[in-house]
Amino acid sequence: MHISEGVLSGPVLLSGAALAAAGTAIGLKKLDYEQIAKAGMLSGAFFVASLIHVPLGPTSVHLIMNGLVGLLLGWAAFPAILVALALQAVFFQFGGITTLGVNTLIMALPAVVCYFAFSPLLFHRRPLVVLSAAFACGFFSVFLAGVIASMALMFTEENFWSVAAMVVAAHIPIMIIEGIVTALCVAFLKKVQPSMLPACSRKEGP
Amino acid sequence: MKKKCLCAQFFFVVWAVVLGVSFLLPSDACAHRVNIFAWVEGDTVLVECKYPDGREVHEGVIRVLDSGGKELLNGKTNAMGEFSFKIPQRDDLTIVLEAGMGHRADWLLSKQDLAPAGEAPKPEPAVPSQPVSENQAPPPVAKESALGAAPPPPAGIDQAIEKALDKKLAPVLRMLAEMHEQKVQLRDVLGGIGYILGLVGVAAYFKRKP
Numbered sequence: 001m002h003i004s005e006g007v008l009s010g011p012v013l014l015s016g017a018a019l020a021a022a023g024t025a026i027g028l029k030k031l032d033y034e035q036i037a038k039a040g041m042l043s044g045a046f047f048v049a050s051l052i053h054v055p056l057g058p059t060s061v062h063l064i065m066n067g068l069v070g071l072l073l074g075w076a077a078f079p080a081i082l083v084a085l086a087l088q089a090v091f092f093q094f095g096g097i098t099t100l101g102v103n104t105l106i107m108a109l110p111a112v113v114c115y116f117a118f119s120p121l122l123f124h125r126r127p128l129v130v131l132s133a134a135f136a137c138g139f140f141s142v143f144l145a146g147v148i149a150s151m152a153l154m155f156t157e158e159n160f161w162s163v164a165a166m167v168v169a170a171h172i173p174i175m176i177i178e179g180i181v182t183a184l185c186v187a188f189l190k191k192v193q194p195s196m197l198p199a200c201s202r203k204e205g206p
Numbered sequence: 207m208k209k210k211c212l213c214a215q216f217f218f219v220v221w222a223v224v225l226g227v228s229f230l231l232p233s234d235a236c237a238h239r240v241n242i243f244a245w246v247e248g249d250t251v252l253v254e255c256k257y258p259d260g261r262e263v264h265e266g267v268i269r270v271l272d273s274g275g276k277e278l279l280n281g282k283t284n285a286m287g288e289f290s291f292k293i294p295q296r297d298d299l300t301i302v303l304e305a306g307m308g309h310r311a312d313w314l315l316s317k318q319d320l321a322p323a324g325e326a327p328k329p330e331p332a333v334p335s336q337p338v339s340e341n342q343a344p345p346p347v348a349k350e351s352a353l354g355a356a357p358p359p360p361a362g363i364d365q366a367i368e369k370a371l372d373k374k375l376a377p378v379l380r381m382l383a384e385m386h387e388q389k390v391q392l393r394d395v396l397g398g399i400g401y402i403l404g405l406v407g408v409a410a411y412f413k414r415k416p
Contacts, residue, residue, distance in 0.1 A: 004239070004310040004311070036409045036410050047399065083402060091398050
């Protein structure tokens, strides 16, 4: 879902970059000292996640992990994902420098949306609710990323619905896998390090 | 104290898993990018399109542009990710591959690459001692072979050589195409992680409490 250089028109690139810059500014403002290490860890995880391939039938898909990054970081997902994408563009030639803004928006906006949608459910009494919230977070962050990518592409490719249907259909397997991985991570963190989860740290705070 | 310990534990578990997986799958790069490679065989340009993990790009749209950016022709890659076309005109050709969902790559074939056998303007003859006129060939042959020099090549040998070279070089070009596909390397992964650690340090420095 990394959009290459030379695909999008100037206005799309500029508005993507502007929105990504705004998100990053908010993220940096909200990033407090205690969160820095966590943001760095998740940025690193996002950076390498796309190298992890899950074999699936004749082909293989790779993890994206923007759901987990968003769930644990909130607005700070913007700078974390921006850094990871910039490094992916430079080192792996995924995406590109001019499309960095758009790609950041594609990955980070769903992360933040899912944070606000699902993090309140993480400390529900029933574990089933918690797990389904985590699953939905992983699932919908990829789904929304596909929708935003299609919105960016619709100015250059045919029409929105065909592009969106294609992008979303191609990512259905990864949505399910992301959901499972996010659920497993949340279950693990709840046992081992619950303070990493957002609702908990808010409760523990002053 | 206990919490810090657990945090470090978690960190290293994640780290180990991620590194382990990236070690196990060094050649399995991602479908984030498409690779295009084009070369000339005779008067035909062959284009090969692949994802970095070696899968061919099916039904990728190929557009051929001249040096002015005007579209000369277009088409779609076949099931093998290949596409071929006759050289439309002698110009710097840009071959653009659009594989959908924002994947795009291009390849530039310069005028020199396109020089087809026989037609190419040859400022320097291949053999410097070649006689200027073909009509006068027989007498110098006798003379030069008497002197022990190589006989001049008969007409048409250039084309034959070009053809033979094209044939011989095809596998080499293919190999170059494979080498051209940039694969993700471990040092890039480690370099990127190093950058992130450095940025964490920078952020911690600026956000530190006085």
